[in-house]
Amino acid sequence: MTGWLAFWEVMLIAAFVIYTAMAVVVGIRAFGDIKALVRFLTEEHG
Protein backbone atom coordinates (compact mmCIF):
# COMPACT_ATOMS: atom_id res chain seq x y z
CA MET A 1 0.00 0.00 0.00
CA THR A 2 2.85 2.40 0.87
CA GLY A 3 4.47 1.74 -2.51
CA TRP A 4 1.31 2.64 -4.41
CA LEU A 5 0.81 5.78 -2.33
CA ALA A 6 4.37 7.00 -2.93
CA PHE A 7 4.06 6.21 -6.65
CA TRP A 8 0.84 8.21 -7.10
CA GLU A 9 2.18 11.14 -5.04
CA VAL A 10 5.23 11.34 -7.30
CA MET A 11 2.94 11.10 -10.37
CA LEU A 12 0.74 13.89 -9.03
CA ILE A 13 3.66 16.24 -8.35
CA ALA A 14 5.23 15.44 -11.74
CA ALA A 15 1.89 16.03 -13.51
CA PHE A 16 1.52 19.41 -11.79
CA VAL A 17 5.08 20.59 -12.50
CA ILE A 18 5.00 19.45 -16.15
CA TYR A 19 1.55 20.94 -16.73
CA THR A 20 2.63 24.30 -15.29
CA ALA A 21 5.83 24.40 -17.34
CA MET A 22 3.98 23.41 -20.53
CA ALA A 23 1.25 26.00 -19.95
CA VAL A 24 3.89 28.77 -19.67
CA VAL A 25 5.88 27.68 -22.74
CA VAL A 26 2.82 26.99 -24.93
CA GLY A 27 1.10 30.18 -23.75
CA ILE A 28 4.04 32.35 -24.83
CA ARG A 29 4.93 30.60 -28.09
CA ALA A 30 1.34 30.09 -29.28
CA PHE A 31 0.87 33.87 -29.21
CA GLY A 32 3.53 34.13 -31.92
CA ASP A 33 1.75 31.35 -33.84
CA ILE A 34 -1.51 33.33 -33.78
CA LYS A 35 0.22 36.27 -35.46
CA ALA A 36 1.70 33.84 -38.04
CA LEU A 37 -1.76 32.33 -38.69
CA VAL A 38 -3.34 35.76 -39.26
CA ARG A 39 -0.49 36.64 -41.64
CA PHE A 40 -0.90 33.29 -43.43
CA LEU A 41 -4.67 33.69 -43.84
CA THR A 42 -4.32 37.30 -45.03
CA GLU A 43 -1.57 36.51 -47.55
CA GLU A 44 -3.28 33.31 -48.80
CA HIS A 45 -6.56 34.97 -49.57
CA GLY A 46 -5.54 38.60 -50.13
Place this chain on the structure above:
Amino acid sequence: MSQFTWLDWVIVLVYVVGAGAAGLMGRRYVKTIEDFIVAGRGLNPYLAIATLAGTEMGLVTVVYMAEQGYKNGFSAFVIGLIAGLGMGILGLTGFLIKGFRASGAMTIAEYYEMRYSKGVRWVGGIVIATAGILNMGVFLKAGALFLTQVTGLPEVVSLGGMQIPILNLVMTVLLIVVLLYTVVGGMISVVFTDYIQFIVLSLGFILATVVIVAKLGLGTIAHAVVEYKGIEGLSPFVNPNYGWAYIIWQILLFTTASATWQTAAMRVSATRSPEVAQKVYRWTSLVWIGRAILPMFWGAAALAYFGTRMEGVTEGSLKAMPAMLGQVIPVGILGLLTAGMLAAFMSTHDSYLLAWSSVITQDIIAPLRKRELSTRARIAITRVLIVLIGIFLLIWGLWYQLPSTMWDYLALTGTMYLSGTLAMLTCGLYWKKANRTGAYTAIALGVIFPISQLFLLDKVNALLKASLGFELSPGLAGMSAYIVAMLGMIVGSLLGHAFGRKEGR
Protein backbone atom coordinates in the same frame (compact mmCIF):
# COMPACT_ATOMS: atom_id res chain seq x y z
CA MET B 1 -21.75 27.49 1.83
CA SER B 2 -20.11 28.84 -1.34
CA GLN B 3 -17.84 31.88 -1.08
CA PHE B 4 -18.80 33.14 -4.57
CA THR B 5 -19.30 36.97 -4.55
CA TRP B 6 -20.06 39.82 -7.00
CA LEU B 7 -16.32 40.20 -7.68
CA ASP B 8 -16.21 36.61 -8.94
CA TRP B 9 -19.23 37.26 -11.18
CA VAL B 10 -17.52 40.37 -12.67
CA ILE B 11 -14.43 38.30 -13.52
CA VAL B 12 -16.62 35.65 -15.16
CA LEU B 13 -18.59 38.24 -17.16
CA VAL B 14 -15.46 40.03 -18.43
CA TYR B 15 -14.08 36.72 -19.62
CA VAL B 16 -17.25 35.56 -21.42
CA VAL B 17 -17.65 38.90 -23.27
CA GLY B 18 -13.92 39.02 -24.16
CA ALA B 19 -13.81 35.46 -25.48
CA GLY B 20 -17.02 35.96 -27.47
CA ALA B 21 -15.61 39.14 -29.09
CA ALA B 22 -12.33 37.39 -29.98
CA GLY B 23 -14.32 34.58 -31.57
CA LEU B 24 -16.35 36.96 -33.72
CA MET B 25 -13.11 38.41 -35.13
CA GLY B 26 -12.47 35.09 -36.89
CA ARG B 27 -15.22 35.73 -39.44
CA ARG B 28 -13.15 38.15 -41.57
CA TYR B 29 -10.64 35.42 -42.47
CA VAL B 30 -13.14 32.75 -43.64
CA LYS B 31 -13.10 32.41 -47.43
CA THR B 32 -13.18 28.67 -48.16
CA ILE B 33 -14.56 25.47 -46.58
CA GLU B 34 -10.95 24.58 -45.63
CA ASP B 35 -10.69 27.87 -43.70
CA PHE B 36 -14.00 27.11 -41.98
CA ILE B 37 -13.24 23.52 -41.01
CA VAL B 38 -9.44 23.32 -40.63
CA ALA B 39 -8.35 27.01 -40.43
CA GLY B 40 -6.80 26.92 -43.91
CA ARG B 41 -4.35 24.20 -42.66
CA GLY B 42 -2.19 27.02 -41.30
CA LEU B 43 -1.58 25.97 -37.68
CA ASN B 44 1.94 26.01 -36.27
CA PRO B 45 2.82 23.56 -33.46
CA TYR B 46 2.34 25.65 -30.32
CA LEU B 47 -1.00 27.10 -31.39
CA ALA B 48 -2.11 23.59 -32.37
CA ILE B 49 -1.13 22.34 -28.89
CA ALA B 50 -3.06 25.21 -27.24
CA THR B 51 -6.17 24.59 -29.32
CA LEU B 52 -6.02 20.79 -28.93
CA ALA B 53 -5.55 21.11 -25.17
CA GLY B 54 -8.23 23.84 -24.97
CA THR B 55 -10.72 21.65 -26.80
CA GLU B 56 -10.11 18.41 -24.97
CA MET B 57 -9.91 20.00 -21.52
CA GLY B 58 -13.60 20.71 -21.20
CA LEU B 59 -15.58 21.52 -18.10
CA VAL B 60 -17.11 18.10 -18.61
CA THR B 61 -13.56 16.62 -18.49
CA VAL B 62 -12.92 18.29 -15.14
CA VAL B 63 -16.28 17.08 -13.75
CA TYR B 64 -16.00 13.43 -14.88
CA MET B 65 -12.32 13.11 -13.96
CA ALA B 66 -13.09 14.53 -10.50
CA GLU B 67 -15.94 12.02 -10.16
CA GLN B 68 -13.39 9.25 -10.79
CA GLY B 69 -11.11 10.72 -8.11
CA TYR B 70 -13.96 11.02 -5.62
CA LYS B 71 -15.20 7.46 -6.21
CA ASN B 72 -11.89 5.65 -6.74
CA GLY B 73 -9.24 7.76 -4.99
CA PHE B 74 -5.72 7.80 -6.44
CA SER B 75 -6.22 4.54 -8.37
CA ALA B 76 -8.15 6.71 -10.90
CA PHE B 77 -4.78 8.30 -11.80
CA VAL B 78 -4.10 5.25 -13.96
CA ILE B 79 -6.51 6.72 -16.54
CA GLY B 80 -4.43 9.91 -16.71
CA LEU B 81 -1.25 7.93 -17.08
CA ILE B 82 -2.74 5.87 -19.93
CA ALA B 83 -4.03 9.04 -21.62
CA GLY B 84 -0.58 10.68 -21.57
CA LEU B 85 1.31 7.56 -22.62
CA GLY B 86 -1.16 6.82 -25.42
CA MET B 87 -0.75 10.24 -26.96
CA GLY B 88 3.03 10.22 -26.36
CA ILE B 89 3.43 6.94 -28.27
CA LEU B 90 1.48 8.37 -31.21
CA GLY B 91 3.70 11.46 -31.16
CA LEU B 92 6.92 9.44 -31.01
CA THR B 93 6.01 6.85 -33.64
CA GLY B 94 3.60 8.80 -35.87
CA PHE B 95 1.32 5.73 -35.76
CA LEU B 96 -2.02 6.62 -37.43
CA ILE B 97 -1.57 10.43 -37.33
CA LYS B 98 1.24 10.65 -39.88
CA GLY B 99 -0.60 8.56 -42.47
CA PHE B 100 -3.90 10.32 -41.82
CA ARG B 101 -2.38 13.80 -42.21
CA ALA B 102 -0.51 12.73 -45.34
CA SER B 103 -3.80 11.49 -46.87
CA GLY B 104 -5.06 15.09 -46.94
CA ALA B 105 -8.49 14.12 -45.54
CA MET B 106 -10.32 16.70 -43.40
CA THR B 107 -12.52 14.19 -41.58
CA ILE B 108 -12.04 10.52 -40.66
CA ALA B 109 -14.97 9.53 -42.90
CA GLU B 110 -13.37 11.34 -45.84
CA TYR B 111 -10.39 9.04 -45.37
CA TYR B 112 -12.82 6.07 -45.50
CA GLU B 113 -13.83 7.12 -49.01
CA MET B 114 -10.22 7.61 -50.13
CA ARG B 115 -9.25 4.15 -48.87
CA TYR B 116 -12.47 2.09 -49.11
CA SER B 117 -15.55 3.47 -50.87
CA LYS B 118 -18.15 6.22 -50.91
CA GLY B 119 -20.62 3.92 -49.14
CA VAL B 120 -18.19 3.27 -46.28
CA ARG B 121 -17.75 7.03 -45.90
CA TRP B 122 -21.50 7.51 -45.69
CA VAL B 123 -22.17 4.71 -43.19
CA GLY B 124 -19.05 5.60 -41.21
CA GLY B 125 -20.12 9.26 -41.18
CA ILE B 126 -23.50 8.36 -39.68
CA VAL B 127 -21.89 6.29 -36.90
CA ILE B 128 -19.28 9.00 -36.21
CA ALA B 129 -21.82 11.82 -36.03
CA THR B 130 -24.31 9.81 -33.94
CA ALA B 131 -21.67 8.66 -31.45
CA GLY B 132 -20.17 12.15 -31.26
CA ILE B 133 -23.44 13.96 -30.69
CA LEU B 134 -24.58 11.41 -28.09
CA ASN B 135 -21.20 11.78 -26.41
CA MET B 136 -21.68 15.53 -26.27
CA GLY B 137 -25.17 15.09 -24.86
CA VAL B 138 -24.09 15.25 -21.20
CA PHE B 139 -21.75 18.24 -21.50
CA LEU B 140 -24.43 20.81 -20.62
CA LYS B 141 -25.51 18.81 -17.61
CA ALA B 142 -21.91 18.66 -16.32
CA GLY B 143 -21.58 22.42 -16.80
CA ALA B 144 -24.84 23.13 -14.99
CA LEU B 145 -23.87 20.86 -12.08
CA PHE B 146 -20.49 22.55 -11.74
CA LEU B 147 -21.92 26.08 -11.76
CA THR B 148 -24.70 25.25 -9.28
CA GLN B 149 -22.29 23.83 -6.78
CA VAL B 150 -19.42 26.28 -7.14
CA THR B 151 -21.53 29.45 -7.06
CA GLY B 152 -24.02 28.18 -4.50
CA LEU B 153 -26.92 29.39 -6.70
CA PRO B 154 -30.22 27.53 -6.35
CA GLU B 155 -31.09 25.28 -9.28
CA VAL B 156 -34.55 26.83 -9.53
CA VAL B 157 -35.91 30.23 -8.42
CA SER B 158 -39.53 31.29 -8.12
CA LEU B 159 -40.44 34.49 -9.97
CA GLY B 160 -44.07 35.69 -9.90
CA GLY B 161 -45.28 32.14 -9.32
CA MET B 162 -43.15 30.79 -12.18
CA GLN B 163 -40.34 28.30 -11.56
CA ILE B 164 -37.26 29.53 -13.46
CA PRO B 165 -34.41 27.01 -13.85
CA ILE B 166 -31.60 29.55 -13.40
CA LEU B 167 -28.71 27.33 -14.33
CA ASN B 168 -30.32 25.89 -17.41
CA LEU B 169 -30.86 29.48 -18.42
CA VAL B 170 -27.19 30.34 -17.80
CA MET B 171 -26.06 27.32 -19.79
CA THR B 172 -28.40 28.27 -22.65
CA VAL B 173 -26.93 31.78 -22.76
CA LEU B 174 -23.39 30.36 -22.80
CA LEU B 175 -24.35 27.95 -25.56
CA ILE B 176 -25.76 30.84 -27.60
CA VAL B 177 -22.47 32.79 -27.24
CA VAL B 178 -20.54 29.73 -28.43
CA LEU B 179 -22.99 29.07 -31.28
CA LEU B 180 -22.74 32.67 -32.42
CA TYR B 181 -18.99 32.79 -32.92
CA THR B 182 -18.67 29.18 -34.13
CA VAL B 183 -21.38 29.72 -36.74
CA VAL B 184 -19.77 32.86 -38.15
CA GLY B 185 -16.07 32.08 -37.92
CA GLY B 186 -15.73 28.27 -37.91
CA MET B 187 -12.32 26.83 -37.00
CA ILE B 188 -10.55 30.21 -37.22
CA SER B 189 -12.80 31.62 -34.47
CA VAL B 190 -12.39 28.38 -32.53
CA VAL B 191 -8.59 28.69 -32.69
CA PHE B 192 -8.63 32.33 -31.53
CA THR B 193 -10.90 31.59 -28.57
CA ASP B 194 -9.16 28.29 -27.75
CA TYR B 195 -5.93 30.21 -27.18
CA ILE B 196 -7.54 32.59 -24.67
CA GLN B 197 -9.37 29.67 -23.10
CA PHE B 198 -6.16 27.65 -22.76
CA ILE B 199 -4.51 30.52 -20.86
CA VAL B 200 -7.47 31.18 -18.53
CA LEU B 201 -8.23 27.54 -17.77
CA SER B 202 -4.55 26.70 -17.18
CA LEU B 203 -4.35 29.57 -14.69
CA GLY B 204 -7.48 28.20 -12.99
CA PHE B 205 -6.06 24.65 -12.95
CA ILE B 206 -2.77 25.70 -11.39
CA LEU B 207 -4.18 28.13 -8.81
CA ALA B 208 -6.94 25.75 -7.66
CA THR B 209 -4.45 22.91 -7.16
CA VAL B 210 -2.10 25.14 -5.15
CA VAL B 211 -4.94 26.42 -2.94
CA ILE B 212 -6.34 22.91 -2.33
CA VAL B 213 -2.92 21.62 -1.26
CA ALA B 214 -2.32 24.72 0.93
CA LYS B 215 -5.73 24.49 2.64
CA LEU B 216 -6.30 20.73 2.94
CA GLY B 217 -2.75 19.33 2.70
CA LEU B 218 -1.50 16.55 0.44
CA GLY B 219 -0.95 14.26 3.44
CA THR B 220 -4.52 14.75 4.70
CA ILE B 221 -5.96 13.95 1.25
CA ALA B 222 -3.79 10.85 0.87
CA HIS B 223 -4.78 9.73 4.38
CA ALA B 224 -8.48 10.20 3.52
CA VAL B 225 -8.11 8.08 0.36
CA VAL B 226 -6.56 5.25 2.40
CA GLU B 227 -9.13 5.62 5.19
CA TYR B 228 -12.24 5.62 2.96
CA LYS B 229 -11.13 3.44 0.05
CA GLY B 230 -8.29 1.27 1.41
CA ILE B 231 -6.16 -0.52 -1.20
CA GLU B 232 -8.95 -0.02 -3.79
CA GLY B 233 -8.20 3.70 -3.65
CA LEU B 234 -4.60 3.04 -4.64
CA SER B 235 -4.42 -0.03 -6.85
CA PRO B 236 -6.43 0.05 -10.12
CA PHE B 237 -5.94 -3.71 -10.46
CA VAL B 238 -7.73 -4.38 -7.15
CA ASN B 239 -10.42 -1.68 -7.51
CA PRO B 240 -13.69 -3.40 -8.64
CA ASN B 241 -14.60 -0.40 -10.83
CA TYR B 242 -11.43 -0.95 -12.87
CA GLY B 243 -9.46 -4.21 -13.23
CA TRP B 244 -7.59 -5.61 -16.24
CA ALA B 245 -10.42 -5.50 -18.79
CA TYR B 246 -11.11 -1.85 -17.95
CA ILE B 247 -7.42 -0.92 -18.17
CA ILE B 248 -6.99 -2.65 -21.57
CA TRP B 249 -10.14 -0.86 -22.79
CA GLN B 250 -8.74 2.50 -21.64
CA ILE B 251 -5.42 1.85 -23.46
CA LEU B 252 -7.28 1.08 -26.71
CA LEU B 253 -9.70 3.95 -26.19
CA PHE B 254 -7.11 6.67 -25.48
CA THR B 255 -4.71 5.56 -28.20
CA THR B 256 -7.49 5.60 -30.78
CA ALA B 257 -9.26 8.68 -29.49
CA SER B 258 -6.03 10.71 -29.38
CA ALA B 259 -5.54 10.08 -33.10
CA THR B 260 -9.01 9.72 -34.53
CA TRP B 261 -11.58 11.44 -32.33
CA GLN B 262 -12.97 13.90 -34.86
CA THR B 263 -11.96 17.01 -32.91
CA ALA B 264 -8.39 15.67 -32.58
CA ALA B 265 -8.33 14.53 -36.23
CA MET B 266 -9.35 18.05 -37.28
CA ARG B 267 -6.35 19.45 -35.41
CA VAL B 268 -4.13 16.94 -37.20
CA SER B 269 -5.65 18.08 -40.51
CA ALA B 270 -5.20 21.72 -39.56
CA THR B 271 -1.43 21.42 -39.02
CA ARG B 272 0.97 22.44 -41.77
CA SER B 273 2.50 18.95 -42.25
CA PRO B 274 2.57 15.37 -40.86
CA GLU B 275 5.79 16.25 -38.97
CA VAL B 276 4.09 19.21 -37.25
CA ALA B 277 1.18 16.92 -36.32
CA GLN B 278 3.62 14.48 -34.70
CA LYS B 279 5.36 17.25 -32.78
CA VAL B 280 1.98 18.49 -31.49
CA TYR B 281 1.22 15.02 -30.14
CA ARG B 282 4.60 14.60 -28.45
CA TRP B 283 4.17 17.82 -26.50
CA THR B 284 0.45 17.55 -25.84
CA SER B 285 1.00 14.16 -24.19
CA LEU B 286 2.69 15.99 -21.32
CA VAL B 287 -0.36 18.23 -20.81
CA TRP B 288 -2.63 15.17 -21.09
CA ILE B 289 -1.42 13.58 -17.85
CA GLY B 290 -2.15 16.76 -15.87
CA ARG B 291 -5.48 17.20 -17.67
CA ALA B 292 -6.69 14.00 -16.02
CA ILE B 293 -4.70 13.70 -12.80
CA LEU B 294 -5.22 17.25 -11.48
CA PRO B 295 -9.06 17.16 -11.55
CA MET B 296 -8.93 13.59 -10.18
CA PHE B 297 -6.87 14.96 -7.32
CA TRP B 298 -9.56 17.62 -6.73
CA GLY B 299 -12.08 14.75 -6.55
CA ALA B 300 -9.90 12.98 -3.98
CA ALA B 301 -9.68 16.30 -2.08
CA ALA B 302 -13.51 16.42 -2.08
CA LEU B 303 -13.45 12.94 -0.54
CA ALA B 304 -11.16 14.26 2.20
CA TYR B 305 -13.40 17.32 2.70
CA PHE B 306 -16.85 15.68 2.70
CA GLY B 307 -16.02 12.05 3.42
CA THR B 308 -18.39 9.60 1.75
CA ARG B 309 -21.56 11.52 2.67
CA MET B 310 -21.95 12.97 -0.87
CA GLU B 311 -22.53 9.42 -2.11
CA GLY B 312 -26.00 9.60 -0.50
CA VAL B 313 -26.91 12.75 -2.47
CA THR B 314 -28.44 12.56 -5.99
CA GLU B 315 -25.51 12.80 -8.43
CA GLY B 316 -23.41 13.46 -5.32
CA SER B 317 -20.20 12.02 -6.78
CA LEU B 318 -20.43 14.61 -9.59
CA LYS B 319 -21.35 17.45 -7.23
CA ALA B 320 -18.66 16.77 -4.59
CA MET B 321 -15.69 18.45 -6.31
CA PRO B 322 -17.39 21.74 -7.33
CA ALA B 323 -19.09 21.97 -3.92
CA MET B 324 -15.68 21.58 -2.25
CA LEU B 325 -14.13 24.24 -4.53
CA GLY B 326 -16.94 26.68 -3.70
CA GLN B 327 -16.16 26.33 -0.01
CA VAL B 328 -12.36 26.11 -0.06
CA ILE B 329 -11.21 28.53 -2.78
CA PRO B 330 -11.10 32.22 -1.70
CA VAL B 331 -12.93 35.15 -3.35
CA GLY B 332 -11.30 36.39 -6.57
CA ILE B 333 -9.48 33.13 -7.25
CA LEU B 334 -12.91 31.44 -7.27
CA GLY B 335 -14.04 33.86 -10.00
CA LEU B 336 -10.89 33.20 -12.01
CA LEU B 337 -11.32 29.47 -11.59
CA THR B 338 -14.96 29.65 -12.67
CA ALA B 339 -13.97 31.78 -15.70
CA GLY B 340 -11.35 29.12 -16.43
CA MET B 341 -13.95 26.38 -16.21
CA LEU B 342 -16.34 28.34 -18.42
CA ALA B 343 -13.41 28.72 -20.81
CA ALA B 344 -13.13 24.95 -20.76
CA PHE B 345 -16.88 24.66 -21.37
CA MET B 346 -16.83 27.05 -24.33
CA SER B 347 -13.65 25.75 -25.97
CA THR B 348 -14.98 22.20 -25.95
CA HIS B 349 -18.46 23.09 -27.18
CA ASP B 350 -17.28 25.24 -30.09
CA SER B 351 -14.92 22.56 -31.43
CA TYR B 352 -17.34 19.70 -30.91
CA LEU B 353 -20.20 21.58 -32.56
CA LEU B 354 -17.97 22.31 -35.53
CA ALA B 355 -16.64 18.76 -35.68
CA TRP B 356 -19.95 16.91 -35.74
CA SER B 357 -21.71 19.41 -38.00
CA SER B 358 -18.76 19.17 -40.44
CA VAL B 359 -19.03 15.38 -40.47
CA ILE B 360 -22.75 15.55 -41.30
CA THR B 361 -22.17 18.13 -44.05
CA GLN B 362 -19.06 16.61 -45.61
CA ASP B 363 -19.65 12.92 -45.09
CA ILE B 364 -23.42 12.40 -44.98
CA ILE B 365 -25.16 15.20 -46.91
CA ALA B 366 -22.59 16.08 -49.59
CA PRO B 367 -22.05 12.47 -50.84
CA LEU B 368 -25.82 12.13 -51.37
CA ARG B 369 -25.81 14.96 -53.94
CA LYS B 370 -25.16 14.17 -57.57
CA ARG B 371 -23.71 17.61 -58.21
CA GLU B 372 -20.83 18.98 -56.13
CA LEU B 373 -22.00 21.24 -53.31
CA SER B 374 -20.56 24.76 -53.50
CA THR B 375 -18.38 26.12 -50.68
CA ARG B 376 -21.10 28.60 -49.84
CA ALA B 377 -23.73 25.87 -49.55
CA ARG B 378 -21.45 23.68 -47.42
CA ILE B 379 -20.74 26.51 -44.97
CA ALA B 380 -24.45 27.41 -44.82
CA ILE B 381 -25.46 23.78 -44.12
CA THR B 382 -22.75 23.45 -41.46
CA ARG B 383 -24.00 26.61 -39.76
CA VAL B 384 -27.61 25.37 -39.67
CA LEU B 385 -26.43 22.01 -38.29
CA ILE B 386 -24.43 23.72 -35.53
CA VAL B 387 -27.64 25.39 -34.32
CA LEU B 388 -29.67 22.15 -34.60
CA ILE B 389 -27.09 20.17 -32.61
CA GLY B 390 -27.13 22.96 -29.99
CA ILE B 391 -30.92 22.54 -29.61
CA PHE B 392 -30.54 18.74 -29.34
CA LEU B 393 -27.96 19.17 -26.57
CA LEU B 394 -30.35 21.24 -24.48
CA ILE B 395 -33.10 18.63 -24.77
CA TRP B 396 -30.88 15.52 -24.30
CA GLY B 397 -28.94 17.07 -21.40
CA LEU B 398 -32.12 17.67 -19.43
CA TRP B 399 -33.79 14.33 -20.21
CA TYR B 400 -31.11 11.60 -20.24
CA GLN B 401 -30.17 9.82 -16.99
CA LEU B 402 -26.64 8.41 -16.79
CA PRO B 403 -26.47 4.60 -16.41
CA SER B 404 -23.22 4.55 -14.36
CA THR B 405 -20.46 7.16 -14.06
CA MET B 406 -20.24 10.05 -16.52
CA TRP B 407 -16.85 8.81 -17.76
CA ASP B 408 -18.25 5.35 -18.53
CA TYR B 409 -21.02 6.98 -20.61
CA LEU B 410 -18.51 9.14 -22.51
CA ALA B 411 -16.09 6.27 -23.05
CA LEU B 412 -18.84 3.95 -24.30
CA THR B 413 -20.36 6.49 -26.72
CA GLY B 414 -16.83 7.20 -27.95
CA THR B 415 -16.14 3.49 -28.39
CA MET B 416 -19.18 3.23 -30.70
CA TYR B 417 -17.10 4.77 -33.45
CA LEU B 418 -13.53 4.52 -32.18
CA SER B 419 -13.51 0.71 -32.16
CA GLY B 420 -14.39 0.56 -35.87
CA THR B 421 -12.12 3.48 -36.67
CA LEU B 422 -9.07 1.87 -35.04
CA ALA B 423 -9.55 -1.23 -37.19
CA MET B 424 -10.29 0.69 -40.39
CA LEU B 425 -7.52 3.25 -40.05
CA THR B 426 -4.85 0.80 -38.87
CA CYS B 427 -5.62 -1.75 -41.57
CA GLY B 428 -6.26 0.96 -44.17
CA LEU B 429 -2.86 2.54 -43.59
CA TYR B 430 -0.75 -0.55 -42.95
CA TRP B 431 -2.46 -3.56 -44.62
CA LYS B 432 -2.89 -3.75 -48.39
CA LYS B 433 -5.63 -6.40 -48.25
CA ALA B 434 -8.02 -4.22 -46.20
CA ASN B 435 -11.21 -3.60 -48.17
CA ARG B 436 -14.76 -2.38 -47.85
CA THR B 437 -16.28 -5.71 -46.77
CA GLY B 438 -13.95 -5.63 -43.78
CA ALA B 439 -14.75 -1.96 -43.18
CA TYR B 440 -18.53 -2.48 -43.07
CA THR B 441 -18.06 -5.47 -40.73
CA ALA B 442 -15.80 -3.45 -38.40
CA ILE B 443 -18.28 -0.56 -38.22
CA ALA B 444 -21.22 -2.87 -37.44
CA LEU B 445 -19.43 -5.00 -34.84
CA GLY B 446 -17.86 -1.99 -33.13
CA VAL B 447 -21.26 -0.44 -32.46
CA ILE B 448 -22.99 -3.50 -30.93
CA PHE B 449 -21.24 -3.77 -27.53
CA PRO B 450 -21.37 -0.09 -26.49
CA ILE B 451 -25.03 0.20 -27.58
CA SER B 452 -25.98 -2.87 -25.56
CA GLN B 453 -24.20 -1.44 -22.50
CA LEU B 454 -25.75 2.02 -22.87
CA PHE B 455 -29.34 1.33 -23.80
CA LEU B 456 -30.11 -2.36 -23.25
CA LEU B 457 -28.02 -3.07 -20.16
CA ASP B 458 -30.68 -4.82 -18.04
CA LYS B 459 -31.95 -7.05 -20.85
CA VAL B 460 -28.48 -7.98 -22.11
CA ASN B 461 -27.19 -8.76 -18.61
CA ALA B 462 -30.26 -10.86 -17.73
CA LEU B 463 -29.72 -12.85 -20.94
CA LEU B 464 -25.98 -13.26 -20.33
CA LYS B 465 -26.45 -14.27 -16.70
CA ALA B 466 -29.08 -16.88 -17.60
CA SER B 467 -27.10 -18.35 -20.49
CA LEU B 468 -23.41 -17.86 -19.65
CA GLY B 469 -23.39 -16.95 -15.96
CA PHE B 470 -21.72 -13.52 -16.15
CA GLU B 471 -22.68 -9.87 -16.72
CA LEU B 472 -21.34 -7.29 -19.14
CA SER B 473 -19.40 -4.56 -17.32
CA PRO B 474 -18.43 -1.25 -19.02
CA GLY B 475 -14.80 -2.45 -19.16
CA LEU B 476 -15.70 -5.77 -20.76
CA ALA B 477 -18.14 -4.17 -23.23
CA GLY B 478 -15.60 -1.52 -24.20
CA MET B 479 -12.67 -3.90 -24.61
CA SER B 480 -14.76 -6.43 -26.56
CA ALA B 481 -15.88 -3.75 -29.05
CA TYR B 482 -12.26 -3.10 -30.14
CA ILE B 483 -11.40 -6.79 -30.38
CA VAL B 484 -14.47 -7.81 -32.43
CA ALA B 485 -14.18 -4.74 -34.69
CA MET B 486 -10.55 -5.63 -35.49
CA LEU B 487 -11.43 -9.29 -36.03
CA GLY B 488 -14.36 -8.23 -38.22
CA MET B 489 -12.06 -6.03 -40.29
CA ILE B 490 -9.53 -8.82 -40.85
CA VAL B 491 -12.01 -11.66 -41.48
CA GLY B 492 -14.28 -9.46 -43.61
CA SER B 493 -11.37 -8.27 -45.75
CA LEU B 494 -10.07 -11.82 -46.24
CA LEU B 495 -13.56 -13.01 -47.20
CA GLY B 496 -13.88 -10.07 -49.59
CA HIS B 497 -10.65 -11.18 -51.28
CA ALA B 498 -11.62 -14.86 -51.22
CA PHE B 499 -14.80 -14.11 -53.15
CA GLY B 500 -12.69 -12.24 -55.65
CA ARG B 501 -14.45 -8.89 -55.48
CA LYS B 502 -12.45 -5.89 -56.59
CA GLU B 503 -12.81 -3.68 -53.60
CA GLY B 504 -11.25 -0.74 -51.82
CA ARG B 505 -8.10 0.84 -53.07
